[in-house]
Amino acid sequence: MTDAPQIRLMRLPEGDPAIPLPRYQTPGAAGADLCANLAPVDRAAGITLPPLGRALIPTGLALAIPEGWEVQVRPRSGLALKHGITLPNAPGTIDSDYRGPLGVILLNLGDAPYTVGHGDRIAQMVVAPAPQARFAPVAALDETARGQGGFGSTGMGGI
Numbered sequence: 001m002t003d004a005p006q007i008r009l010m011r012l013p014e015g016d017p018a019i020p021l022p023r024y025q026t027p028g029a030a031g032a033d034l035c036a037n038l039a040p041v042d043r044a045a046g047i048t049l050p051p052l053g054r055a056l057i058p059t060g061l062a063l064a065i066p067e068g069w070e071v072q073v074r075p076r077s078g079l080a081l082k083h084g085i086t087l088p089n090a091p092g093t094i095d096s097d098y099r100g101p102l103g104v105i106l107l108n109l110g111d112a113p114y115t116v117g118h119g120d121r122i123a124q125m126v127v128a129p130a131p132q133a134r135f136a137p138v139a140a141l142d143e144t145a146r147g148q149g150g151f152g153s154t155g156m157g158g159i
Protein backbone atom coordinates (compact mmCIF):
# COMPACT_ATOMS: atom_id res chain seq x y z
CA MET A 1 0.00 0.00 0.00
CA THR A 2 1.19 3.52 -0.77
CA ASP A 3 2.00 5.53 2.34
CA ALA A 4 -0.94 7.65 3.42
CA PRO A 5 -0.42 11.27 2.47
CA GLN A 6 -0.66 14.14 4.91
CA ILE A 7 -3.37 16.65 4.09
CA ARG A 8 -3.11 20.05 5.68
CA LEU A 9 -6.45 21.41 6.88
CA MET A 10 -7.11 25.03 7.66
CA ARG A 11 -10.17 26.32 9.42
CA LEU A 12 -11.27 29.48 7.62
CA PRO A 13 -11.87 32.68 9.59
CA GLU A 14 -15.62 32.12 9.22
CA GLY A 15 -15.24 28.52 10.43
CA ASP A 16 -16.85 27.65 13.76
CA PRO A 17 -14.21 26.12 16.07
CA ALA A 18 -16.96 24.09 17.76
CA ILE A 19 -17.41 22.02 14.62
CA PRO A 20 -15.20 18.92 14.57
CA LEU A 21 -12.53 18.65 11.91
CA PRO A 22 -12.93 15.76 9.43
CA ARG A 23 -12.07 12.45 11.01
CA TYR A 24 -12.45 8.76 10.32
CA GLN A 25 -15.24 7.38 12.49
CA THR A 26 -13.85 3.82 12.58
CA PRO A 27 -10.39 2.32 12.08
CA GLY A 28 -11.40 0.92 8.69
CA ALA A 29 -13.40 3.87 7.37
CA ALA A 30 -12.52 4.96 3.84
CA GLY A 31 -14.21 8.33 4.22
CA ALA A 32 -13.79 11.09 6.79
CA ASP A 33 -17.03 12.91 7.55
CA LEU A 34 -17.46 16.53 6.57
CA CYS A 35 -19.71 18.82 8.60
CA ALA A 36 -21.81 21.74 7.48
CA ASN A 37 -20.35 25.02 8.72
CA LEU A 38 -23.19 27.40 7.97
CA ALA A 39 -22.84 31.16 7.76
CA PRO A 40 -23.94 32.84 11.03
CA VAL A 41 -27.12 34.12 9.38
CA ASP A 42 -28.18 30.55 8.48
CA ARG A 43 -27.29 28.84 11.75
CA ALA A 44 -30.59 29.20 13.57
CA ALA A 45 -32.91 27.99 10.81
CA GLY A 46 -30.48 25.85 8.80
CA ILE A 47 -30.63 25.64 5.02
CA THR A 48 -33.76 23.97 3.67
CA LEU A 49 -33.61 22.17 0.36
CA PRO A 50 -37.01 21.70 -1.26
CA PRO A 51 -37.51 18.55 -3.34
CA LEU A 52 -35.03 18.78 -6.26
CA GLY A 53 -33.43 21.82 -4.60
CA ARG A 54 -29.67 22.10 -4.32
CA ALA A 55 -27.26 24.35 -2.45
CA LEU A 56 -23.56 24.84 -1.91
CA ILE A 57 -22.99 24.09 1.77
CA PRO A 58 -19.81 25.53 3.28
CA THR A 59 -17.52 23.41 5.44
CA GLY A 60 -15.48 26.30 6.84
CA LEU A 61 -12.33 24.49 5.72
CA ALA A 62 -9.60 24.77 3.12
CA LEU A 63 -7.17 21.95 2.26
CA ALA A 64 -3.69 21.53 0.87
CA ILE A 65 -3.54 18.12 -0.80
CA PRO A 66 -0.13 16.85 -1.90
CA GLU A 67 0.50 16.70 -5.64
CA GLY A 68 -0.50 13.34 -7.15
CA TRP A 69 -3.49 12.96 -4.80
CA GLU A 70 -7.08 14.15 -4.83
CA VAL A 71 -9.95 14.33 -2.39
CA GLN A 72 -13.30 12.96 -3.51
CA VAL A 73 -16.38 14.33 -1.79
CA ARG A 74 -19.04 11.65 -1.65
CA PRO A 75 -22.62 11.33 -0.38
CA ARG A 76 -23.42 9.60 2.91
CA SER A 77 -25.54 6.53 2.34
CA GLY A 78 -27.74 7.11 5.40
CA LEU A 79 -28.81 10.55 4.17
CA ALA A 80 -29.30 9.15 0.67
CA LEU A 81 -31.48 6.26 1.84
CA LYS A 82 -33.52 8.12 4.47
CA HIS A 83 -33.91 11.49 2.77
CA GLY A 84 -32.72 11.23 -0.86
CA ILE A 85 -29.82 13.61 -0.17
CA THR A 86 -27.03 13.23 -2.68
CA LEU A 87 -24.31 15.23 -4.44
CA PRO A 88 -25.12 16.11 -8.06
CA ASN A 89 -21.39 16.11 -8.86
CA ALA A 90 -20.53 12.96 -6.89
CA PRO A 91 -17.77 12.36 -6.38
CA GLY A 92 -16.83 16.03 -6.13
CA THR A 93 -13.22 16.52 -7.12
CA ILE A 94 -10.91 18.58 -4.92
CA ASP A 95 -7.73 19.33 -6.85
CA SER A 96 -4.34 19.26 -5.18
CA ASP A 97 -3.68 22.87 -6.21
CA TYR A 98 -7.01 24.23 -4.91
CA ARG A 99 -6.75 26.42 -1.84
CA GLY A 100 -10.24 27.91 -1.75
CA PRO A 101 -13.09 27.05 0.59
CA LEU A 102 -14.18 23.43 0.50
CA GLY A 103 -17.88 23.30 -0.32
CA VAL A 104 -20.36 20.46 -0.65
CA ILE A 105 -23.13 20.66 -3.24
CA LEU A 106 -26.17 18.90 -1.78
CA LEU A 107 -29.17 17.88 -3.87
CA ASN A 108 -32.48 16.76 -2.42
CA LEU A 109 -33.87 13.89 -4.50
CA GLY A 110 -36.41 13.10 -1.79
CA ASP A 111 -40.06 14.07 -1.91
CA ALA A 112 -39.99 16.22 1.24
CA PRO A 113 -38.03 19.36 2.12
CA TYR A 114 -34.77 18.61 3.96
CA THR A 115 -33.07 21.00 6.36
CA VAL A 116 -29.29 20.99 6.75
CA GLY A 117 -28.33 22.07 10.25
CA HIS A 118 -25.14 23.80 11.38
CA GLY A 119 -22.65 21.05 12.25
CA ASP A 120 -24.53 18.23 10.52
CA ARG A 121 -22.37 15.52 8.98
CA ILE A 122 -23.34 16.00 5.35
CA ALA A 123 -20.78 14.15 3.24
CA GLN A 124 -17.53 12.26 3.43
CA MET A 125 -14.18 12.78 1.83
CA VAL A 126 -12.05 9.99 0.42
CA VAL A 127 -8.39 10.55 -0.38
CA ALA A 128 -7.24 8.87 -3.58
CA PRO A 129 -4.17 8.80 -5.79
CA ALA A 130 -4.63 10.95 -8.89
CA PRO A 131 -1.57 10.85 -11.12
CA GLN A 132 -1.59 13.21 -14.09
CA ALA A 133 -1.39 11.09 -17.25
CA ARG A 134 0.43 12.01 -20.42
CA PHE A 135 -2.06 12.29 -23.30
CA ALA A 136 -0.55 11.06 -26.54
CA PRO A 137 -2.49 11.86 -29.75
CA VAL A 138 -2.25 8.95 -32.25
CA ALA A 139 -3.78 8.20 -35.66
CA ALA A 140 -5.03 4.70 -34.79
CA LEU A 141 -5.57 2.61 -31.67
CA ASP A 142 -4.54 -1.01 -31.07
CA GLU A 143 -7.18 -3.71 -31.58
CA THR A 144 -8.79 -5.63 -28.73
CA ALA A 145 -11.33 -8.48 -28.43
CA ARG A 146 -13.97 -6.00 -27.19
CA GLY A 147 -13.30 -3.47 -29.89
CA GLN A 148 -16.07 -0.87 -29.97
CA GLY A 149 -18.54 -2.94 -27.95
CA GLY A 150 -19.86 -1.08 -24.95
CA PHE A 151 -23.00 0.19 -23.25
CA GLY A 152 -24.48 -3.27 -22.63
CA SER A 153 -22.83 -5.09 -25.57
CA THR A 154 -22.19 -8.13 -23.37
CA GLY A 155 -25.92 -8.41 -22.51
CA MET A 156 -27.93 -7.31 -19.51
CA GLY A 157 -29.22 -10.60 -18.08
CA GLY A 158 -27.86 -12.63 -15.19
CA ILE A 159 -26.45 -16.15 -14.94
Ligand SMILES: O=c1ccn([C@H]2C[C@H](O)[C@@H](COP(=O)(O)OP(=O)(O)OP(=O)(O)O)O2)c(=O)[nH]1
Pocket (backbone or CB within 6 Å): 073, 089, 092, 093, 094, 095, 096, 098, 101, 102, 103, 104, 105
Ligand atom coordinates in the same frame (compact mmCIF):
# COMPACT_ATOMS: atom_id res chain seq x y z
O1 LIG B 1 -17.76 19.38 -4.55
C1 LIG B 1 -16.83 20.18 -4.79
C2 LIG B 1 -16.20 20.25 -6.04
C3 LIG B 1 -15.19 21.17 -6.22
N1 LIG B 1 -14.81 22.00 -5.22
C4 LIG B 1 -13.69 22.94 -5.40
C5 LIG B 1 -12.36 22.20 -5.33
C6 LIG B 1 -11.99 21.98 -6.75
O2 LIG B 1 -10.59 21.86 -6.90
C7 LIG B 1 -12.58 23.22 -7.39
C8 LIG B 1 -12.90 23.05 -8.83
O3 LIG B 1 -13.75 21.94 -8.99
P1 LIG B 1 -14.05 21.34 -10.42
O4 LIG B 1 -12.77 21.17 -11.18
O5 LIG B 1 -14.93 20.16 -10.24
O6 LIG B 1 -14.93 22.50 -11.00
P2 LIG B 1 -15.06 23.13 -12.42
O7 LIG B 1 -16.50 23.38 -12.61
O8 LIG B 1 -14.34 22.32 -13.46
O9 LIG B 1 -14.37 24.52 -12.16
P3 LIG B 1 -12.88 25.02 -12.41
O10 LIG B 1 -12.93 25.63 -13.76
O11 LIG B 1 -12.67 26.04 -11.31
O12 LIG B 1 -11.94 23.86 -12.27
O13 LIG B 1 -13.77 23.50 -6.68
C9 LIG B 1 -15.41 21.94 -3.98
O14 LIG B 1 -15.07 22.65 -3.04
N2 LIG B 1 -16.41 21.03 -3.80
